Structures are given as C-alpha cells and as structure tokens.
Amino acid sequence: MNQVLNHQSSPGRQLTAGEYGYSGLEIADHYQTQAITVTEAHIIAFAGLSGDFFDLHMDDEFARERGFPGRIAHGLLGLALIDGLKTRSPIRLLGIATLSWNWSFCAPIMIGDRIFAHIAVAAKRKTKRADRGIATFALRVVNQQDTVIQQGETLLLMEN
Numbered sequence: 001m002n003q004v005l006n007h008q009s010s011p012g013r014q015l016t017a018g019e020y021g022y023s024g025l026e027i028a029d030h031y032q033t034q035a036i037t038v039t040e041a042h043i044i045a046f047a048g049l050s051g052d053f054f055d056l057h058m059d060d061e062f063a064r065e066r067g068f069p070g071r072i073a074h075g076l077l078g079l080a081l082i083d084g085l086k087t088r089s090p091i092r093l094l095g096i097a098t099l100s101w102n103w104s105f106c107a108p109i110m111i112g113d114r115i116f117a118h119i120a121v122a123a124k125r126k127t128k129r130a131d132r133g134i135a136t137f138a139l140r141v142v143n144q145q146d147t148v149i150q151q152g153e154t155l156l157l158m159e160n
Contacts, residue, residue: 012026012028013026013029015029015091019092019094020091020092021094022133022158022160023160025135027122027123028121030120033086033119035114036084037113038113038115039111040071042077042081043057046076046077046080050074050076052076056071057074069110070110070111071111072108072109073111075105075109081115082116082139082150083098083154085116086117086137093156094158095157095158096156098155101153102154104151105149106149107147107149109149113144115149117141118140120138122137122153131160132160134155136153136154137155138153139151139152139153
C-alpha cells in the first residue's frame with residue numbers, strides 16, 4: 001500500500017476533474033482531496049450523533065492528563081470527514097456502494113487541524129455483472145504538518 005501512496009514516484013496518472021467509472025481507472029491512478037479544518041463544533045456534533053462522549057473528546061484537562069495538548073477528535077469523525085471529501089471531490093468516482101474499510105488511526109486529530117487525503121487506486125477486480133467492478137482505493141490522510149494521521153483502504157463497487 002505505501003508504494004501506491006507515494007505519489008511522487010507513482011507511475012499512475014494524476015487524475016483531473018471529471019467522472020471516473022471502474023473501466024476508466026488504472027492501478028496507481030491518484031489524486032488529492034480538498035482539505036477541511038476540524039473544529040470544536042465537528043467534535044461536539046459527532047459526539048451527539050454517535051453517542052460517544054468519551055472524556056478524551058470532551059474534556060481538555062482529561063486529554064492533557066493523558067499526554068495530549070487538548071481534546072482530540074474521534075477517529076471515526078476523521079474517517080467520516082475524509083469520506084465526505086472523497087465524495088464531493090472534483091474527481092467524481094462513479095460509486096454504487098462502499099463495501100468495506102480497512103483502517104488505521106496513526107495520530108490524533110486536534111481541533112484546528114486541516115486534513116486532506118491522498119487517494120490511489122490500489123487494485124481492481126471485475127464482478128459477475130459486466131456493467132460494474134470493484135476498485136480498492138488506498139488512502140493516506142495527512143494534516144497541515146504532513147503528518148499521517150489515518151490510512152487504509154476501502155473497496156468501492158463502481159459503475160463501469
């Protein structure tokens with residue numbers, strides 16, 4: 001996965017704005033999403049939506065006592081924000097359904113972090129239906145300091 005995510009040496013195409021179905025993608029094609037700044041409002045809203053009010057996300061003192069500079073965002077909030085950035089990118093993937101995620105949380109997301117993702121086609125496989133296929137996308141999520149905070153893969157059922 002790391003080889004595919006190293007875009008500077010990647011043999012794949014840098015995708016440009018447009019729509020891409022399964023047949024229009026090649027292994028190692030890649031792009032970068034726009035960025036979003038994670039705010040306190042994101043964390044509070046996600047806590048309310050998910051029911052996860054763990055002190056690490058809600059209490060600065062608790063977070064500092066555990067070695068963080070302050071509250072941190074929920075890991076799943078980061079994943080959700082990145083999936084949203086992927087979905088509304090100028091690079092439009094003709095997805096039908098997300099089939100799975102294989103995900104790692106590498107570093108905390110702090111309030112004020114500006115995050116975005118590098119996305120690359122890691123694998124492709126045909127399905128029984130000729131009008132669709134499954135693409136595996138490798139994602140590397142980084143913050144404004146180019147620290148990898150999350151990474152993994154997702155399988156996307158796609159239109160041709």
